[in-house]
Amino acid sequence: MMRISFRILLMIVMSMMPLCAVAENLSVDSFFREDFAKNPAVTMVSVSGKQSDWTGLTSYRSVSVSDDDDKADAMSRAVRKDGAKAEFKETSFKDGHLHFGFYGLGGEGSHRRYLFFLDLRPKGKSKTTLVYIEGDWSPEEVKAMITKKIR
Numbered sequence: 001m002m003r004i005s006f007r008i009l010l011m012i013v014m015s016m017m018p019l020c021a022v023a024e025n026l027s028v029d030s031f032f033r034e035d036f037a038k039n040p041a042v043t044m045v046s047v048s049g050k051q052s053d054w055t056g057l058t059s060y061r062s063v064s065v066s067d068d069d070d071k072a073d074a075m076s077r078a079v080r081k082d083g084a085k086a087e088f089k090e091t092s093f094k095d096g097h098l099h100f101g102f103y104g105l106g107g108e109g110s111h112r113r114y115l116f117f118l119d120l121r122p123k124g125k126s127k128t129t130l131v132y133i134e135g136d137w138s139p140e141e142v143k144a145m146i147t148k149k150i151r
Contacts, residue, residue: 027078072128094122
């Protein structure tokens, strides 16, 4: 009986590991943790490739913050820090603040990593979204998928 309980516990722990390790070594890592998602201003979505129809996708994590400027500003600072090390980036600034960012963080094959950031506060909406994607997708495929999601 004890052996079965240990196996169940091990499965639970292993299933939670991707949430913790998804963006390891990145400044944005803390925004994808369970304790951050407990805040009522935060919405988090987490999908692994095995759970989706997206062939080649290893990991999709998004976190959105509404009505909390401090958290949104912290996300923006972390994205800019990680974006400084990106292999490529597309950005847009409004009044000196990051409004849009799309970053290729490197990696090969199924371990290509991307960050997408959108701050709607300059447009009068109190919502900021951060997306981390890992998988065997080109930058064009990632942009097309994200564009569909935010429309």
